[in-house]
Amino acid sequence: MRSRAIAAAFLAVGIGLAGCAASGDSAEPSTPPTLTATQAPTPTPTPTPTPLTPGEQAAQQVARMTIAEQAALVVMGTAPGTDAAALADYVSVGPDGLILMGGNVPATPDELRGLTDTVHAASDQALIAIDQEGGDVRRMPWDELASSYELKTAAPAETQAAFAARAGLLAAAGVDINFGIVADVPRTQDSFIFGRSYGTDPQAVADRVAAAVAGERGVVASTLKHFPGHGAAEGDSHSAIPTSAQTLAEWRTFDAIPFEAGIDAGAELVMTGHLRFPSIAAEPASLSPEWYRILREDLGFDGVAVTDDLGMLGSSGEVAYADPVANSVAAIAAGADLVLMIAGSTPETAGQIITALEQRASTDATFAERLAEAASRVLMLKSTL
Template sequence: MTSARRVPAFAVVLAVSFTLVGCTATSPSAVVPAPTFTPRVAPVQVDPVAQYASDRLSTMSLRQKVLSMLMVHIPGVSPADRISSDFADVGGFILMGDNIPSTLSQLTADTAALSDESGLPVLVATDQEGGIVRRVPTDDAASALELRDRDPQATFDAFAQRGALLESVGVSVNFGIVADVASDQSSFIYERSFGGTGADAGARVAEAVEGESPILSTLKHFPGHGAAAGDSHSSIPTTALSFDDWKSSHAVPFEDGIAAGAPLVMFGHLEFTAVDQEPATFSARWHEILRDDLGFDGVSITDDMGMLERSGVAEYSNQVTNAVRAIEAGNTMLLYVGAVDASGIVTAVSHAIDEGDLDEAVIDKAALKLLEMRRGLSGETGRFVHCLADCVSIAG
């Protein structure tokens, strides 16, 4: 009889142990996943005004965006009572002499009524230069003609007084700072200019901008009415002045005003033929010069577009064609003091986009800039916040 071979007890224990360990290691329920780490995303600062504007833009139709680029005039006192549906979405209103009531309290009520949304007020503008050009008659601060021979500090004081008056009656934009250099007393712009040299005018332009804050200052009439003889209300003033000569003289007050913080520049209907055969309003080159050479990143607005129609130049007689050309050139906003076919302009812009002559991104960029400017006036701008890259909402 052959006896069975004996297996040592410790070997049996080891075998069982290894088997159990193997089973445990391969059991899905017992697998411990390796820890994962999400890379830390650096917080970014979100500008609530820019965020609001971007969000608002995404909800707007093309019609609303184009209308937001228009500033119009509604004749008569209490203009809000006569705003038609065609103008319901315009971005701004200009007050002329016929809009000014007998009391400042009534004017304040009238300007307040122009905005339907407290969070996105329209731009309310006027021409308050002082002297021969003023809409609010109680303004007795010194004019440019009086200030051109005084210390520049006097300009700050005058425009601080002027700005306080405008702010008190609800005007947010002043087309009141003439940055044109005029040494010739026969020039129609002479009485409205701060100086006969770029340096003299520039020093006073800068003081005017700083003085009338928080009113949104506008520098006019780019690239400089003093360089071109004639009146752009009834013609297209033209000059052959070279770019270098312009840069050393007529550009200076605009540079100084931009450096002082002016948020708007008004384009004049002026031809500088050595730079571009087109009036500056229609000139992409002059817009490039303003932004690239002078460093301006604010709102560019045309002078009254009706002036082009009245210039006597047949090419500029069509209002809707002019509007498309002005937008293509780079204007952020178009100003109309007389009658305006707002629906016709919208249709013309839409057609230009459909035909590939105008990129809708140009409209979006302008509308966004105007939304930011208007939101900044609301008092409901919220605060800068820190959030991660996927942050989509902020305190408003």
């Protein structure tokens, strides 16, 4: 604390001098001055420090990390089985992110909670995600809540209720993130994604997407998928890179609507799909700087951008995307904050991705800044859970 000197000034009043004493008399002492202390100056208050925002706190924490620790934050992978100790080892020495697939889910909710508690204890930064849309796409078989099959023709309030209950199941199981809200708008009922969507009308889909986010809000982190829209780019992205001839203006008036609604409702994550819109970008959206720019600047999203499973790109047949490690580095460079690796991967793949990210950041200052930004967003998400 800064030291302060406090000065006091005194004013002499009525100082009388004694007259000469008679010969032989003792001299009387002078009358002491009457002093009045002036009021001390008011101390200058110590300024109260401005609290750091969550983003600033995350950035400071990331700045204290090694590059390898930052890289581990932005990778989410998977390992086989329901052995809690093995999955805990996976996050303690490799990525901080773990996605639970069907083979990772034990028979009962209590067993799953024991598994997730063990994983969380292994790493302070561990994030556990799951695909729990309901219906055909669910990893926890005891989730019998309404899915898109029923909800696409029900009132949005029923979607909110279903996802609020689903979020409760996930939170009880120790899951942090649900990759569960499909914001795609298929054009017809014959679409690959129709069974998982909330209909073919963009506003109707938007209403249900926003309701699903509201239902999960504050319980688990919500994810919108598959940006910029599987409905526009027909085909199965597990085995190809679906392509759309849409222009950006056309996209803004149709497929963008549910994503905007979900972002405005507070979704914490958006999952980018392996979808190509040649009039907008040559790369699939998951690897496209332009699509990440659109997501941030045009739609105002400031949360975590996570890729769809990058292993899927390897099944597309396009040689440029055959290497999942290279795909992961390209995704972070483009603007992704979290890279997801499942198909075709081994427990070692995530470690290889972390090493590649570290090597690139060690020699490329611009990439190092991008990695730190991505890690800060992931860490800020973690702090809110």
